[in-house]
Every structure is written in structure tokens, then in C-alpha cells.
Amino acid sequence: MSHKTETAAGTAPATTSAWHPFVCARAWPNDEIWEAFEAWEPKHVADLVQGPGVVKGAYYHMVTDNLPEVYMGSGICMAYYTARDLDGLFAFLGSRAFADAVAEGSGWFGKFNSVDFEDITGNIYRVSGVYGSGEAVDVPDDAPFVMWQRFEVPEELQPEFDEWRHPHAEALLELPGVLRVRVFEAVREGCPLPYYYSRGNRMIGLEVESVESLLSQPALARMRASLEWDLRLKYVKRDVFSYRYHHLSSHGGETST
Numbered sequence: 001m002s003h004k005t006e007t008a009a010g011t012a013p014a015t016t017s018a019w020h021p022f023v024c025a026r027a028w029p030n031d032e033i034w035e036a037f038e039a040w041e042p043k044h045v046a047d048l049v050q051g052p053g054v055v056k057g058a059y060y061h062m063v064t065d066n067l068p069e070v071y072m073g074s075g076i077c078m079a080y081y082t083a084r085d086l087d088g089l090f091a092f093l094g095s096r097a098f099a100d101a102v103a104e105g106s107g108w109f110g111k112f113n114s115v116d117f118e119d120i121t122g123n124i125y126r127v128s129g130v131y132g133s134g135e136a137v138d139v140p141d142d143a144p145f146v147m148w149q150r151f152e153v154p155e156e157l158q159p160e161f162d163e164w165r166h167p168h169a170e171a172l173l174e175l176p177g178v179l180r181v182r183v184f185e186a187v188r189e190g191c192p193l194p195y196y197y198s199r200g201n202r203m204i205g206l207e208v209e210s211v212e213s214l215l216s217q218p219a220l221a222r223m224r225a226s227l228e229w230d231l232r233l234k235y236v237k238r239d240v241f242s243y244r245y246h247h248l249s250s251h252g253g254e255t256s257t
Contacts (some may be wrong), residue, residue, distance in 0.1 A: 177213025
């Protein structure tokens with residue numbers, strides 16, 4: 001039996017990690033630097049979770065093999081950082097720890113392949129709906145695979161899209177192997193870095209047991225049902241990620257560290 005919870009964006013209980021907002025970044029290091037980048041990235045994530053407000057930093061690889069075009073997204077790796085609420089997230093984004101880590105990471109710029117015509121793209125997302133069953137509503141660790149559907153929806157279409165996305169999320173939850181579904185909205189102000197305002201102001205995220213969960217006939221039929229938006233919007237991406245590792249902050253999201 002499925003369970004759905006909704007609340008005003010940004011007002012969910014801070015202790016419920018399913019509702020934690022996050023900032024994410026996507027990149028495509030070129031072949032020349034890939035091994036060195038992969039060796040450096042764990043330190044980068046570990047450094048960032050020392051900052052105030054952050055709860056967790058997680059790193060993923062894009063899944064690009066043996067998937068249909070509908071699941072081909074942007075870049076080959078992704079990291080995200082969660083906070084208990086938006087105030088905590090922006091305390092993290094404005095911290096010295098964040099600025100220092102970004103300054104070190106910028107040394108890789110110019111050695112990335114383009115992602116949507118940029119060196120790096122990212123978004124800040126808050127959660128506007130959680131769909132799951134039992135303990136899956138609040139998954140303590142990262143699922144083996146996630147799929148994010150990102151849509152750039154113009155203001156005039158947002159009421160229609162927002163009405164559609166919640167039934168779509170409920171239908172996705174019924175697919176074999178789906179652990180949890182969440183819907184998100186991008187935050188487009190208050191961040192010092194412009195590349196966190198990338199396209200994708202609406203997102204639907206699935207946590208799944210395996211890539212095969214996304215290749216079942218019911219899953220492909222559900223994707224087909226969402227392709228109507230590909231015909232109406234100027235930007236739609238579906239990214240499949242495999243979990244690699246995560247680091248937790250020592251303070252659990254406190255803003256005074």
C-alpha cells in the first residue's frame with residue numbers, strides 16, 4: 001500500500017531526511033583527467049560536509065550503458081549535498097568551507113566536456129512531495145540507483161504540470177523495484193554561484209533497486225506517458241545514476257560548527 005505525504009515546500013520536519021533540500025552538480029571530466037578526478041573527489045565531498053548546515057554529501061556515476069535514449073541525461077557524474085532545511089542549505093552555500101572547496105575544485109574547470117553547453121551544471125531543490133511505503137518513505141542510506149526526470153516548465157504551464165506530476169509520481173511508485181518517489185522544485189534565488197541555476201525547475205526522482213527496474217515494460221510505458229512534455233517543453237532530461245559513496249557531517253546539519 002502506497003503512502004504519500006505533501007506539505008508546503010520548505011516547511012517539512014527537519015528530522016525527516018526524505019524532505020531535506022539539496023544542492024547538486026553534474027559534470028563530465030574528460031578522459032585525460034578522469035582517473036585523477038575520481039581519486040580527488042572523495043576528499044572534496046569529505047571537505048564539503050565539514051561546512052555548517054550540511055547533513056550529507058553523496059557521489060554518483062551516470063549510467064550510460066545499455067539504456068534507451070529516453071534515459072540519456074547530462075554528464076557522467078553527479079554529487080549532491082543535503083541540509084535539514086533551506087536556511088541550513090544556504091548557510092552551507094555561504095560558508096568558508098564551501099568557498100574553499102569550490103576554489104580548489106575550480107582547478108578542474110576547462111578540463112570538462114560540456115554539459116548542456118557549460119563546464120558544470122547544477123540545481124538547488126526543495127521537496128514538495130514524498131511517495132513511498134513503510135520505511136521507504138525515509139530511506140536512511142542511498143539507494144543503489146536513482147533516476148531523475150528534470151523539466152524546465154515555463155510559468156504559464158506550471159499549474160498544469162504540477163497537477164500532472166503528483167498522479168505521475170503515484171503511478172511510478174507502483175512500478176516493480178521502485179523504493180520511493182519524490183517531486184521537487186528548484187530554488188532560483190539566494191545562491192552565490194550561477195551554475196546552480198541550471199535548467200530543470202521541476203524534477204521527479206525515483207529510487208530503485210536496479211537498472212532493470214527502469215527497463216521493465218510497465219516502466220517504459222510510464223516513461224512513454226511522460227513524453228508528452230518532451231513535445232511541449234524546451235528542456236527535459238532523464239538521468240540514471242548509480243550510487244558510489246557518501247559522507248555524513250559530524251554535526252548533523254547544525255549551522256554553528
